[in-house]
Amino acid sequence: MYSHPNNIIICFTVALFSLGNADQIRAQDTPAESKPNIIFIMADDLGYGDLGSYGQSKIQTPHIDRLAKEGIRFTQAYAGGPACTPSRSVLMTGQHNGHTAARDNIPHYHTYLQKEDTTVAEVLQEAGYRTGGVGKWSLGDAGTVGRATNQGFDMWLGYLNQDHAHYYYTEYLDYNERRLELPGNTVLREHYSHDILTNKALQFIRKSKDAPFFLYAAFTLPHFSSESEDEHGLTVPSTDPYTDKDWPESARKYAAMIHMIDRDVGRIVDLVDELGLGKETLIIFTSDNGGHPTIWKAFDTNGPLRGYKRNLTEGGIRVPFIARWTGTVPAGRVSNEVISFQDMMPTFTELAGTASPRDIDGISVLAALMGDPIKEPHDFLYWDYGHTRDRYDQAVRMGAWKGIRLGEESEIRLYHLEKDIAEKNNVADQYPGVVREIDEIMETAYEPDERYPIGEEYTGDPIWRKHQ
Structure with missing residues (x-):
């Protein structure tokens, strides 16, 4: 059963007033500093x-x-x-x-x-x-x-x-x-x-x-x-x-x-x-x-x-x-x-x-x-995504170079961002040395975490409403 709108407004106003008072007490406890x-x-x-x-x-x-x-x-x-x-x-x-x-x-x-x-x-x-x-x-x-x-x-x-x-x-x-x-x-x-x-x-x-x-x-x-x-x-x-x-x-x-x-x-x-x-x-x-x-x-x-x-x-x-x-x-x-x-x-x-x-x-x-x-x-900068999904991806930016691997077994795609901000031209075949460097970074930058096992899709319940 839902409350009358006027009751909601009154309760909400009182709640915000209370929140403000609680914060004010904490603020008075904090000394001013020149930061x-x-x-x-x-x-x-x-x-x-x-x-x-x-x-x-x-x-x-x-x-x-x-x-x-x-x-x-x-x-x-x-x-x-x-x-x-x-x-x-x-x-x-x-x-x-x-x-x-x-x-x-x-x-x-x-x-x-x-x-x-x-x-x-x-x-x-x-x-x-x-x-x-x-x-x-x-x-x-x-x-x-x-x-x-x-x-x-x-x-x-x-x-x-x-x-x-x-x-x-x-x-x-x-x-x-x-x-x-x-x-x-x-x-x-x-x-x-x-x-x-x-x-x-x-x-x-x-x-x-x-x-x-x-x-x-x-x-x-x-x-x-x-x-x-x-x-x-x-x-x-x-x-x-x-x-x-x-x-x-x-x-x-x-x-x-x-x-x-x-x-x-x-x-x-x-x-x-x-x-x-x-x-x-x-x-x-x-x-x-x-x-x-x-x-x-x-x-x-x-x-x-x-x-x-x-x-x-x-x-x-x-x-x-x-x-x-x-x-x-x-x-x-x-x-x-x-x-x-x-x-x-x-x-x-x-x-x-x-x-x-x-x-x-x-x-x-x-x-x-x-x-x-x-x-x-x-x-370098490093990103990955998909630990608990069906595909695990990795990316590295190293200077103007950007390497992306879409899936663990796939080849690294290489882009020169200063020349190709839209990442349209894969130049991996032209720069194998850069690809090797990025491959090594991808291998070492990731540290395994048992909470996020690669390749094991999470099957638990993600619905917040069931946990209210």
Whole structure:
């Protein structure tokens, strides 16, 4: 039985007030220090070509484009992996896809992060930062050691389980060690989850303004939703401002999703400036992996890149990446430096004046954020995908070379990205020496993990609703 809508609104208002008071108590316990605030905003399945600053012409993204004008835009930034969970694991642990705790999207109800795993949030927390997160976690469910509040976050509001994140009109969100209940929301549709997450992010910034803080805004837009919630798998409150466009209905919904995340990036940036924190705050905007293959082709979601989410071609792993830090990061700059998600751990710890764990694969890319070349760049970047699926793929970027193996027994395909960004011309036969080097990296970069046996498809139950 569902509650009356007025009762829901009253309960929801009281719940948010309580959440705010709880956070305020924690904020007062945190001493102010002269360390930069860090806001890391990550969209979900946003393609390389979905932003105006990266070539998009049909969907307007004025606020994110303004962020690029006021900061630096990277053309060769890489996600941690080609799908949600491994990419977030790389971001949090600083370890690449062959080492990090979570290497595939399944099993969804596995505790990915363990007690021995160290996250960037934990390191920053120990360095005196107040740490908050909103959105999709994917690295440990409620009651497990991998949950966000057991991995360095003072506050978390959102989805711990990523299957749960397929519901924008969910009946609850995970808040720290309990739930923010939204009874009847699947039917009444009173509360769109993205709006709740954005409001909490803004609240966290306001209450943390007098102390160094780290905000991880892992928004779920524009990730597809359950088809039980929306026939196109793209749940939105409305298609505004694209309702009158002569586009397919699914395209209007997708554009509206990007409009909402652009709008709310603008709200976050405006609040930072309103509070006088622009010169004290590094703001980063990116995506967790490439765009989805079902997006209307006229949008050209991944721009010039080949492939989509779940692929190890550039369209699956190269992502938009924009950074602004007023007065420190040069404005209006474009960088071709090669950076990746594992680099965030050492970069943020350098900013915090502390050390990263020794077993990470990332390097500090602070120089690149400042518009300078990285003096000692990566020898290589490594990705894999499909441990618990019917095909296991690997990819390596080494300088301008990119090698991809699709299936354990297949030959390595080789591309020169400076000449062939779309990965159309396989030149493996012309450069056997480069292929051998990449083959050796693929052999040694991957460390086996019993949780993800290659070639053994996971057959457990991934349905979050059965575990409520």
